[in-house]
Amino acid sequence: ILPNNVTIIEVGPRDGLQNEKKHVDEANKLAFIHALQRAGIQEMELTSFVSPKWVPQMADAKAIVEKTEKVGRQFVLAPNAKGAELAIEAGARSVAVFVGVSESFNKNNINRTTDEAMDALEPVIQKLKKDGVFIRACISTAFYCPYEGKINPDDVVALCQRFVAIGADELSVADTIGMANPKESYVLFHRLKNELPNVLLTAHFHDTRKMALANIFASLQAGIDRFDTSAGGLGGCPFAPGATGNVATEDVVYMLDTLQIETGVDVKKVCEAIQMIAPHVSRPIDTAMYKLFLNE
Ligand code: HMG
Numbered sequence: 296i297l298p299n300n301v302t303i304i305e306v307g308p309r310d311g312l313q314n315e316k317k318h319v320d321e322a323n324k325l326a327f328i329h330a331l332q333r334a335g336i337q338e339m340e341l342t343s344f345v346s347p348k349w350v351p352q353m354a355d356a357k358a359i360v361e362k363t364e365k366v367g368r369q370f371v372l373a374p375n376a377k378g379a380e381l382a383i384e385a386g387a388r389s390v391a392v393f394v395g396v397s398e399s400f401n402k403n404n405i406n407r408t409t410d411e412a413m414d415a416l417e418p419v420i421q422k423l424k425k426d427g428v429f430i431r432a433c434i435s436t437a438f439y440c441p442y443e444g445k446i447n448p449d450d451v452v453a454l455c456q457r458f459v460a461i462g463a464d465e466l467s468v469a470d471t472i473g474m475a476n477p478k479e480s481y482v483l484f485h486r487l488k489n490e491l492p493n494v495l496l497t498a499h500f501h502d503t504r505k506m507a508l509a510n511i512f513a514s515l516q517a518g519i520d521r522f523d524t525s526a527g528g529l530g531g532c533p534f535a536p537g538a539t540g541n542v543a544t545e546d547v548v549y550m551l552d553t554l555q556i557e558t559g560v561d562v563k564k565v566c567e568a569i570q571m572i573a574p575h576v577s578r579p580i581d582t583a584m585y586k587l588f589l590n591e
């Protein structure tokens with residue numbers, strides 16, 4: 296049985312742009328964000344408070360948060376105490392922390408081992424929770440790691456449990472380099488649903504091998520009703536070799552529309568948002584629904 300409603304968490308302004316080599320102006324980022332809001336997006340990752348030396352594209356995080364119209368739930372990423380502090384100063388009320396299951400990925404992405412990262416995040420999360428901030432925990436490399444290969448699902452469950460124990464409200468479980476298949480997706484999400492019944496569970500698929508829509512269908516069957524997607528299929532982690540874009544918002548919403556699953560998101564308006572950002576990114580945007588929109 297499939298759900299009647301699905302929540303789309305738009306990650307284009309963050310995951311979509313963080314890997315973009317060409318500098319995208321603040322004004323163009325804001326226009327993209329506001330166009331996505333007009334398309335009906337109620338939950339969105341706006342930006343990241345990470346080191347501007349590591350990810351120069353996110354250096355304008357403060358201005359982006361301050362100038363974005365307040366609509367629905369707006370996430371900002373923070374890797375550590377400093378990021379969390381800057382996020383709160385800018386007015387963020389929902390913070391996404393991120394740790395991978397794979398040790399080598401964490402060393403490359405945040406320059407910390409998994410335990411170092413978790414030990415440092417625990418007091419940060421506790422403080423944010425005390426102030427009523429919503430905590431999303433992004434679990435990278437939950438299926439495969441670019442450095443370590445296949446990940447043991449027991450390790451994914453253990454990391455998820457640790458995050459829930461320290462107060463995470465939501466887990467966004469990610470196929471960082473787009474290698475999962477539908478069977479692995481079903482099995483992992485079915486297990487997480489059973490073992491972690493009291494947390495919001497979200498699936499985050501990258502579409503490197505064009506398996507993401509199939510993985511989403513499998514996850515729907517496992518009871519997942521929240522998906523991270525990126526308008527235009529933009530995206531990828533700069534510290535995960537081989538990572539390409541997230542599954543495209545417009546293609547996911549189209550599939551859900553045909554399944555009569557409500558999202559509140561308008562495919563045509565998502566395409567209008569893509570049209571605004573397309574001239575400012577170096578990657579050609581060639582998702583199925585965007586191509587149809589352009590040929591209309
Ligand atoms: P580090 O070099 O070990 O940091 O980097 P440090 O703690 O030693 O500090 C070094 C300098 O950075 C200091 O400044 C700090 O103040 C500054 P200095 O004294 O040299 O002038 N600094 C910061 N500045 C701004 N904001 C901060 C911050 N923290 C320290 N938050 C660090 C460690 C975590 C900072 C770095 O590795 C980093 O920024 N990594 C971010 C990597 C990233 O953004 N990756 C992409 C997001 S995750 C992702 O895409 C996956 C996801 O989509 C799910 C999936 O698909 O898997 C979520």
Ligand code: MG
Pocket residue numbers: 310469471499501530531532541
């Ligand atoms: Mg990602």
